[in-house]
Amino acid sequence: MFGKHTKVLLVGSAIGLLNVVVTNVYLAGRPVGASTSYPFVAGVALNLEATEYFAQIRNAGSWEFLFLLGAFVGALAGAVAFGHFKLRLVPPLWAELKGRSATRRLVWSLVGGFLLILGARLADGCTSGHILSGGMELAVSSLVFAGFVGVALLAAARRFYAGATP
């Protein structure tokens, strides 16, 4: 119907409309977000619940933790239904760019996950909380965040996977 843009328009619109529905005061009454789950889990697991930061993120963190639990269950169901489920330690494109060593991939995953959540906590949001939800609300903080993420993502990927790309 929309030519080669059909999938982009359908999937993009579905995500966009879901982002709006969730904010309805009769439903969640807040936009989606994911990254607050990580300090929330850390706070509960390591008994940091008396800290100033945990008090600030307790409500958002528990909501986002449930959201990510749902995402896990949904993705598991989807992976089985669409036939995508496959146990692996090294993603195919990583193997192509950085080699097949599982140790190397797992160490870098730890480093990447650390930088990812450190950045998200400094900025108070991530792809879902800032870029999708903040973008929806024309938030200045989120548009600035998206700009810095874009620049860093392209530059870091270019350097980190150098040699494998022309």
Add this chain to the structure above:
Amino acid sequence: MIAFGFGIAFALIAQYARLNTFDAIVATALRRRHDVVQIMLVAVAVSSVAFFGEYLLGGAVVAVKPFYLIGVSVGGLLFGIGVAILGYCPGTMTMALAEGSLDAVFGIAGGVLAGAIYTVAYPAVRPFIGPDFGELNLYASNRAVSAIIVLAYAATLLTIALKILPARAAPRNAAGALKPAPPTSPRG
């Protein structure tokens, strides 16, 4: 229960479109494909208009994150580097794990570690993440002007997604080499 249900819905869409894999995200970062960015731009464009309507009807409140200059910019840079290396974002990481990508376990561990350190360090870090310019967004005080701003914003994002990105992105094959441009076909 609502959070859990929406999590399922988002994950099913992401799974269907294959947006949650390392390969999709790093290929995007290497500019080998642009459909992930297109989908995000369309999502933001559609949601900005629909959300503004919902807000006018009293169905939603605007909940904008404060603009801490240093926190948002330094955080954005670290986040971008993290996505480039890890190949997942905080939400898609759990979805990648669910489809069997066990490297995501280490990404989650790194994330929880960062969350713990940030929680402990927060009182010392807080003075350095400002100045705080407040919860700003681009809406005007007048609703009609706001409506024009929202429509122009959505139109700009759609133009980038559907016209500018496909024209600029050079198609590449799996090894990253430039491919000859595919024949153009008329589309409606």
